[in-house]
C-alpha cells in the first residue's frame with residue numbers, strides 16, 4: 001500500500017491566507033455595531049439631517065480648548081504617569097465629591113483613561129473570569145454586550161419596557177441572581193432611553209448587590225445632564241462604595257468627545273487590577289487632553305450648566321414635536337436621547353429608520369441597535385443644534401403626513 005503523502009510533500013495548493021480564519025472565534029462571532037452599519041449607509045448619502053449621533057452638537061468651551069493649545073505651546077508632548085497627571089487626579093477627586101458626595105483617594109482609587117470606553121474595558125477585563133455573567137438593563141448602550149464578550153464573560157440583558165419607562169426593576173434583577181453572576185452594569189441616566197433609576201429602586205438594587213456579593217459597574221457619564229432631579233450615584237449608598245466602580249468622563253457634559261478622556265473611581269484593589277491592564281495596553285491617556293481636563297473640571301461648571309439648560313430646551317422641543325406627530329414617547333429625565341415608540345405605524349424599527357433616511361433624509365438609530373427590547377423604537381438624539389432639530393422635525397412631519405396620513409395629523413386625531 002502506498003504510504004499517505006506527507007502533507008508538506010503531497011500535492012499542495014498554494015497557501016492563500018484568508019485572514020478570517022486567524023480571527024479569534026469570540027471576536028469573529030461578535031456582530032458589528034448596529035449604529036455603525038446604519039451610519040455607513042448615511043455616509044454615502046448627501047443632505048442628511050442626523051439625529052443619530054451620540055455626541056454634543058456644540059464645540060468644547062473655549063477656555064478648555066485654550067488650555068490644550070497652551071500645553072502644546074509649552075511642549076507638553078510626552079507620556080504621563082500611567083494612572084494620570086496627579087493634578088488631574090486631584091481635580092477628579094474634588095469633582096466626584098461635588099457630584100456624588102463620595103470621596104476617592106487620588107493616589108489609589110482613581111484611574112485616568114481614554115474615555116469611559118477604555119475604563120469600562122479595563123474594568124470588565126479586570127473582574128471577569130471566563131464564563132462569568134454580567135447583568136445590565138436592556139435596551140443598553142451598544143458597547144456593553146460586546147465589551148463583556150471581549151472580556152470572555154457572558155452578557156445578560158435584563159429587558160425593560162416602554163410601559164414601565166424602561167426602568168430596571170429590582171425584583172426582575174433579583175430573578176437573575178444565580179451562581180456565576182459577577183456584576184451589575186448600571187447606566188443612569190441611560191443611553192438610549194434617558195431613564196434614571198429612582199431613588200427607592202436604587203436602594204433596593206443596592207441591597208440585592210450586597211446580598212448577592214455583586215460588583216457594581218456604574219456608568220455615570222450622563223450624571224450632569226439631568227432635567228428633573230439631580231443624579232444619585234449608587235456608590236453613595238451605604239456599603240456600596242466598597243463594591244462599586246464609577247465611570248465618568250468629559251465626553252458628554254463638557255462636549256469633549258474627541259479629547260478621549262474619562263476615569264474610573266473605585267476600591268483600591270480593583271483600580272490596581274485595572275491599572276495593570278491599562279499600563280500594558282494604553283500606557284496613559286493623552287497628555288494634552290489631561291491638561292485640558294484639569295481646566296474643564298476646575299473652571300467648566302458654568303459652561304456645563306449653560307449647555308444643560310440648552311439641552312433641556314431642545315428636549316422639550318423634540319418631545320413636544322414627536323408627541324404631536326403621534327409618536328408615543330416619554331420625556332427623558334437625563335442624557336440627550338428620546339426613545340419614541342413607532343408602534344402606531346406598523347413598521348419594524350429598521351424599516352422605519354431606513355425609509356425615513358431614504359425618503360426624508362433624516363437619520364435616527366433603529367432601537368434594535370441597543371438590543372432586542374429596542375424593537376419598535378427609534379433613538380433620536382436632541383444633542384444637535386436647534387436649527388438642525390427644527391429642520392429634522394419639518395422633514396419628518398412632511399414625510400409622516402404623506403406616509404401615515406391620519407396618525408401623524410394632530411388635528412385628525414383630536
Ligand SMILES: Cc1ncc(COP(=O)(O)O)c(C=O)c1O
Nearest residue numbers: 054115116117141191249251262
Ligand atoms: C452610556 C455611555 N457610556 C460610555 C460612552 C463612551 O464614552 P467615552 O466617549 O467617554 O468613551 C458612551 C458614548 O456614547 C455612552 O453613551
